[in-house]
Amino acid sequence: MSGVEGYMYPNEITLFWSVLIVLYPYITGLVAGAFILASLERIFRVEAVKPTYRLALLTALAFLLDAPLPLQLHLGHPERSPEMYFTPHSTSAMAMFGYVYLWYLMAVLVFEIWLDYRRDIVLKSQQTRGLLRLVYKIMTLGSTNISERALAIDEKAGWIVTLIGIPSAFLLHGYVGFIFGSIKANPWWSSPLMPVVFIFSAMVSGIAGVMLLYMALTKMRGQTIDMRCVDTIAMYMFYIFIIDFSLEMLDLVHRIYEADESFRSLNFMVHTKLFFSQIVVQILLGTLLPLILLFLTQVVKMSEKARKRIYTFSGIMILISVFAMRWNVVIGGQLFSKSFLGYTTYKMTLATREGLLAAIALTILPFLFLWVLLKLLPPWDHEKAHAPAAGD
Amino acid sequence: MNISRRHLLILLPTAAVAWKSVLAGTPEESPNYKMTEHWWGMLIDIPKCIGCGNCVRACATENNVPEGHFRTWVEQYHVTDWNLTNPEVISPDGGKEGFPAVKEDPNGKYFFVPKLCNHCADSPCTQVCPVGATFITPDGVVLVDPKYCLGCAYCVQACPYGCRYIHPEKRVADKCTLCYHRITKGLTTACCENCPTGARQLVDLKNPNDPIHEFLRTHSVQILKPQMATGAKVFYNGLDGSVR
Numbered sequence: 001m002s003g004v005e006g007y008m009y010p011n012e013i014t015l016f017w018s019v020l021i022v023l024y025p026y027i028t029g030l031v032a033g034a035f036i037l038a039s040l041e042r043i044f045r046v047e048a049v050k051p052t053y054r055l056a057l058l059t060a061l062a063f064l065l066d067a068p069l070p071l072q073l074h075l076g077h078p079e080r081s082p083e084m085y086f087t088p089h090s091t092s093a094m095a096m097f098g099y100v101y102l103w104y105l106m107a108v109l110v111f112e113i114w115l116d117y118r119r120d121i122v123l124k125s126q127q128t129r130g131l132l133r134l135v136y137k138i139m140t141l142g143s144t145n146i147s148e149r150a151l152a153i154d155e156k157a158g159w160i161v162t163l164i165g166i167p168s169a170f171l172l173h174g175y176v177g178f179i180f181g182s183i184k185a186n187p188w189w190s191s192p193l194m195p196v197v198f199i200f201s202a203m204v205s206g207i208a209g210v211m212l213l214y215m216a217l218t219k220m221r222g223q224t225i226d227m228r229c230v231d232t233i234a235m236y237m238f239y240i241f242i243i244d245f246s247l248e249m250l251d252l253v254h255r256i257y258e259a260d261e262s263f264r265s266l267n268f269m270v271h272t273k274l275f276f277s278q279i280v281v282q283i284l285l286g287t288l289l290p291l292i293l294l295f296l297t298q299v300v301k302m303s304e305k306a307r308k309r310i311y312t313f314s315g316i317m318i319l320i321s322v323f324a325m326r327w328n329v330v331i332g333g334q335l336f337s338k339s340f341l342g343y344t345t346y347k348m349t350l351a352t353r354e355g356l357l358a359a360i361a362l363t364i365l366p367f368l369f370l371w372v373l374l375k376l377l378p379p380w381d382h383e384k385a386h387a388p389a390a391g392d
Numbered sequence: 393m394n395i396s397r398r399h400l401l402i403l404l405p406t407a408a409v410a411w412k413s414v415l416a417g418t419p420e421e422s423p424n425y426k427m428t429e430h431w432w433g434m435l436i437d438i439p440k441c442i443g444c445g446n447c448v449r450a451c452a453t454e455n456n457v458p459e460g461h462f463r464t465w466v467e468q469y470h471v472t473d474w475n476l477t478n479p480e481v482i483s484p485d486g487g488k489e490g491f492p493a494v495k496e497d498p499n500g501k502y503f504f505v506p507k508l509c510n511h512c513a514d515s516p517c518t519q520v521c522p523v524g525a526t527f528i529t530p531d532g533v534v535l536v537d538p539k540y541c542l543g544c545a546y547c548v549q550a551c552p553y554g555c556r557y558i559h560p561e562k563r564v565a566d567k568c569t570l571c572y573h574r575i576t577k578g579l580t581t582a583c584c585e586n587c588p589t590g591a592r593q594l595v596d597l598k599n600p601n602d603p604i605h606e607f608l609r610t611h612s613v614q615i616l617k618p619q620m621a622t623g624a625k626v627f628y629n630g631l632d633g634s635v636r
Contacts, residue, residue, distance in 0.1 A: 007481035009507070009554030010462045016545035016558055076543015076563030080523070083540065089524040094546050097522070184620060185516060185552035338554055339636035341481055 033206010
């Protein structure tokens with residue numbers, strides 16, 4: 001049979017989780033990571049990253065709105081997906097999705113953004129005209145009091161929401177890792193480290209994504225990039241990436257040392273079918289190279305220009321690396337037989353419901369969402385309004 | 393035997409009804425079937441399997457199994473003395489049309505292993521279903537409700553035995569039902585009924601008169617992948633250690 005080496009159980013030859021299921025944990029990871037970056041400023045008082053605070057929240061929201069779409073497209077019967085809310089199966093990790101998603105979207109992200117932007121929204125509802133005015137008026141939810149006292153309450157409430165948001169972000173992405181890590185039938189997935197690895201790689205990708213967006217948008221607006229901010233983000237990205245890489249290597253070393261019955265099969269797969277996506281893209285180019293470069297920025301005095309270049313290159317490589325990691329988990333986990341006697345091939349389709357074009361469209365979509373959000377809730381007005389405070 | 397005209401007149405309609413029933417495959421009605429009185433499983437007697445593929449064909453016909461997917465299949469193992477843990481396995485088209493003839497191997501052995509859903513008592517597939525569309529019945533059969541299944545394929549990933557697939561037309565999870573529509577009416581499964589050597593036998597573990605009890609006492613019987621702790625209820629007699 002074409003694309004099959006050795007023996008696969010006959011029902012295993014076709015992969016049932018496609019590139020869209022690769023995209024799903026990637027997107028939720030970006031959400032979680034972006035939110036963690038926002039919380040650095042809000043909770044941990046890392047003032048240097050303040051210029052990215054609102055952008056990080058809007059990025060998280062844009063990607064969160066996109067997150068369920070790959071799943072919906074993948075489902076055989078998307079019209080039945082509300083059943084996960086009405087009759088969730090208590091023993092299923094996946095059944096949690098609806099609740100975790102809604103909790104994170106409504107109780108955390110939207111609420112926090114609303115609290116943070118409420119003053120701006122009220123002002124815009126008074127300053128704009130026509131349809132836009134109506135939109136802003138609806139967004140005020142009837143809460144138009146922007147007195148000092150009211151804003152102080154907003155600030156306090158926002159802090160509490162962010163505090164709740166941090167474990168929620170961990171829950172959102174940790175549970176995605178658990179979906180894979182809890183499948184005992186699949187030795188490539190089954191690992192208690194999986195949720196932790198997913199969380200740390202999510203943080204790295206989200207932070208890299210927001211850093212790149214901040215740099216690109218600032219340049220597009222003809223403004224100066226705040227190097228103190230970018231340096232701080234890059235430092236956090238570097239340290240979290242070290243933890244992420246260490247965890248992944250721990251998992252790998254553990255597998256190699258234990259060498260259980262699945263090892264021969266998995267080892268063969270890593271050296272053949274996953275060699276490029278895992279060894280070359282994920283580990284060498286996507287992890288070691290940016291880690292070395294980021295390490296150099298920490299220990300060697302470099303010009304601003306050189307640092308910017310390294311951050312941009314490292315950010316892009318990290319995003320590629322984390323995508324490759326998701327690919328290697330989701331697709332890699334289906335390429336070998338549960339008999340450990342053979343391997344199959346993933347044949348990605350082009351213009352089908354779960355094909356390449358759908359995946360590309362779903363990757364572009366959050367940027368459209370972000371564009372609308374940036375137009376509606378510009379994050380930089382805040383900078384201007386608080387400009388004198390920055391020098392305090 | 394002399395049959396009078398009167399007897400013939402009585403027998404003919406009875407035979408006609410019986411023949412019609414056979415042709416239509418209509419099983420007897422069993423209104424007294426009580427789910428709690430049964431605990432179904434299957435016994436596979438590996439030395440008896442000749443790899444004819446009758447079971448695969450019967451299953452496909454009985455259950456309208458889509459082409460290229462299998463509710464049951466047969467594997468041919470070739471295990472050599474010097475490589476016990478790395479057997480050569482084939483299952484062309486699920487063994488539906490049987491297997492090519494093999495030469496005698498003085499240093500190895502050939503045997504067939506029929507596979508199907510293990511109707512696990514602690515099945516990982518039912519555990520992971522996000523809406524409970526797949527479930528175990530009180531009589532021990534793992535089923536999928538096709539009107540409720542989302543088609544997310546999480547159960548396909550969770551099955552350690554590769555017994556599930558997504559039905560290409562219905563777009564829901566599909567698998568062996570142990571011919572539930574038949575066994576609840578007092579019939580055996582299509583695969584068991586069509587096995588020419590009796591290598592497959594439907595067993596009812598709650599029936600004290602079922603010969604399975606005697607068989608389990610007197611034979612060395614195993615299940616597939618016991619380390620998975622799924623409570624599999626397909627029992628294999630003469631299972632080689634190389635089988636995965």
